[in-house]
Amino acid sequence: MSDCLFCRIAAGEINSRIVYEDQDILAFHDLNPQAPTHILIIPRRHMDRLSGAVQTDAELLGKLQLAAAKIAVSLGVEKAFRLVTNNGRAAGQSVDHLHYHLLAGRKLMWPPG
Ligand code: 5GP
Ligand code: ZN
Secondary structure (H helix, E strand, C coil), X not given: CCCCHHHHHHCCCCCCCEEEECCCEEEEECCCCCCCEEEEEEXXXXXXXXXHCCHHHHXXXXXXXXXXXXXXXXXXXXXXXXXXXXXXXXXXXXXXXXXXXXXXXXXXXXXXX
């Protein structure tokens, strides 16, 4: 999707501070960090949001979580981090390309606002 911001980041058309990449996944620093560590983890393939996922996405969804765990280790935050996806506008989703936020480096409140 050429008009999708995260597809353009995945294609390298828009610069990002990449922390992890493989053939299926890209992870990069959020432009407007909400914690000392704030990483966005996306599938290279466009999907609007988690609620649109189907059975054939199961492997990719698993890889995204495993990548998150690996990234947490590589950034030294594996003991305390939060992995979250905002699914839909009312939940705070502003970019319609599935992404997980990996947040760490400060006390994280529960429940989130
Ligand atoms: P959402 O609000 O959809 O859950 O998360 C979108 C995230 O993308 C936000 O945290 C926002 O700061 C981040 N973001 C928006 N535009 C850009 C961009 O051009 N580059 C990067 N690295 N992050 C962005
Ligand atoms: Zn996209």
